[in-house]
Amino acid sequence: MKAKTLALSACSLLAMMMAAKAETLTIATVNNGDMIRMQKLTDDFTSKNPDIQLQWVTLEENVLRERVTTDIATKGGQYDVLTIGNYEVPIWAKQGWLLELNDLGSNYEVDDLLPAIRGGLSVDDKLYAAPFYGESAMTIYRTDLLEKAGMKMPEEPTWEFIGEAARKITDRATGVNGICLRGKAGWGENMAFITALANSFGARWFDEQWKPQFDQPEWKEALQFYVDLMKDAGPQGASANGFNENLTLFQQGKCGMWMDATSAGSFVSNPKDSTVADKVAYTVFPSKGELKNHGNWLWSWNLAVPASSQKADAAKKFISWATDKAYTELVASKEGWANVPPGTRTSLYKNDEYLKAAAFASTTLAAMDAADITKPTVKPVPYTGGQFVAIPEFQGIGTTVGQLFSAVIAGQSTVDDALAQAQSITTREMTRAGYIK
C-alpha cells in the first residue's frame, strides 16, 4: 500500500514537473465551425508535442480583430498564434508585426497551397500566415424554383440573367423571394458583396492616383442594379440581412438565389438544418455582360505568429499541424470529408472522397482559381483585394460607405445621394490619410 502511494506521488510529481516545463501557447481565434472543430481535435497535437500546451481565446470576428490589433500594435505579447484574415496579413506583414513562416517543417507541402490564397498571404514572396480555410463567392440557387420559372441556370450566369430569373421566381404570396443578398452595413458585410458586384460591373474603388471613383458611371450602374433588384425580388427588411440572416432565409426555402461566400455550401446542403438541401445547386458568381469578371472575392482565415511572441518555435509547430494536409485527413477520419476546412490546398480538390461528399467543391475551386486579388476589376487599380481594399483605412471607410448603401436599401436615401456622399467622405478620408496629395 505504501509503495503504491509512493509510486502515485512520484507520478503526480512527474506530471506536475512536465506541466511546469511545458510551454503554453495562447491562441486567439474566431467562433466558427471549423475553428471549434480544431479546438476539439487538439489532443492529437498535444499528444505529439507533450511539451506544448494550448489555451484558447475565442471571440467574435470584429471584437477579435480590434483586440488583436491593439495587442500587436502595442507589442503586448498576449498571443502566440493569431487567427487573422487575408485583409490584415499583407498590411501587418509590411509593418513588421508578423513573423515569416518559411520553416513550417520538411513535411509541410507549401506548394500544395492554392496559388490565389498563397499569393494573398505573401509579401515579397515570403509567406507570413498559413491558411486554415479559404473561400470565394458563388451563386447558390434552387433548381426547383428556377425550373418552375421556366429558366435554366447557365454555366457562367450574367447579372442580366440573374435579374430576370429573380423577378420571375419571386412570389410574394408564398413568401418566396427571387434573390437574397447582403444589406447589413459593414465593410465585411454588405460592402464585401457590393464591392464584388461592383468589380463585376467594371467599377473600382480608386483610380491609379487613389482618387475615389463613386462618381463614375460603373458604380451608378452597379448600385442601381442592386437596389432595383432588391426592391423587386429581395426579402423585406433586407437592409438588416447579413450572411446569417440570408442563410436562414435560404434554409427555410424563402430564397430562389443567393450570392455569397462559398462556405455557405456546407450549410445549405446539410439536411439537418436546411429544408431545401436536396434542391440546391451551385455555379460561379455572376458577371456583367461580356466583362467576364466574377467579382474576385477571396477570403481566408489564417494562422500567424506575432513578432512579439516569445514562443515562436512552438507556435510554428502548432500552425504546421493545423494547416498541414494531415490535419484534413484527421478531420475526415473523425467528422467526415464534408467537414474538412475547404479552400486552402490543391490536393483536397483532387481527392475523390471529398469531391463526392461536397457537391459545391468544384464550384468553390473554380471560383478560387478565378479570383485574382491583384487585378480585382477591369480597370487598373493601385490596391490589392477582391471584396475589400487592402489598406488600413478601409475598415473605417468601408463601414461608412456600407451604411450609406444600406440606407438606400432601407428606403432612407437614393442611389445618387449615397454615391455623392460616398465620394465626398472617401475623398476626405483618403486626403487626411495622405493618399491624395
Added chain:
Amino acid sequence: MARAVTTQRKVFFTVASWAVALLIFFPILYTVITSLKSETEAIQGFGLIPSFTFENYVLVQTQNGYFKPFMNSVVISVGSTLIALLIAVPAAWAMAFSPTKRTKDILMWMLSTKMMPAVGVLVPMYLIFRDTALLDTRLGLTVVLTMINLPIVVWMLYTYFREIPGEILEAARMDGASLWNEIVHVLTPMAVPGIASTMLLNIILAWNEAFWSIRLSAANAAPLTAFIASFSSPQGLFWAKLSAASTLAIAPILVMGWFSQRQLVRGLTFGAVK
C-alpha cells in the same frame, strides 16, 4: 362610488405595473427560452415554447468551460467593490461632514471622468498594463474596475452620508470617540443600508463591465463577459448557444439581486421620504 373608482385605479395600476415589469424582464425571459431551443428552432422566428433541450448548456460548458470565467468574475467584481469601498467611505465621509468650498468641484471632477469614452484611453491603458505586467491578470482587471466605479461609489456614499445628521457625530465626538470609532461605530451602522446598496450596485456594474474586461484579458483572467463574447459569430448558427452562455453569465448576479432586493431598494430610497 368613490370606493369603486379607487378599486378601479388600484386594478389599473396593478395591471400596468405588471405589464411594465414584464416588458422590462421580457428580454431576459426570452434569452432563457431561446437557450432551451435547438439552433434551428432559434432562428425560425419568434416562439415562446421551446423544445426544452439542454444541449446548448452542455455544448457551452464543453466548448469553453464556465467555471474559470465565473471565478474570475467573482474575484474581480467583489475585489474591485471592496477596494472601492475602502477608498470611498473615508472620501465620502470627509466631503459630507467636513466640506470645503471646493467639495462640489471635486465631486463634479470625479464624475466628469465617467463622461470620457473609454476607447479614448485604450492604448495608454494597454501600454501601462503591458509595462506593469498586468495584462490578462485578475489584479489588473480588479484595479481598473475599481478606478472606473470609484466616482459612482463616492457619489452614492456622499449622498447617503449627507442624510445622516451631523449632530449625532458631534455628540459622539463630545463623548470622546476617536475618528476611527466615529466612522466604524457611529457612521457605518447608520449608513449600512446605503453602503450595502452601493456595494450591490457596484458588484452588478463590475460583473457586467465588458469593454475593459474583454480588452485587457486573454485566456487567464477573462471573466463571464468575455465568455459570452466567445459565442457570437458572423457565420453559422449560434443564437441558442449564445443565449445559454448569457443565461449562465447573468444567473449568479440575478440570484444575488433577487435575494438582496429588499436591501437594494432600502438603500436606493434611503432618505427619499425625509
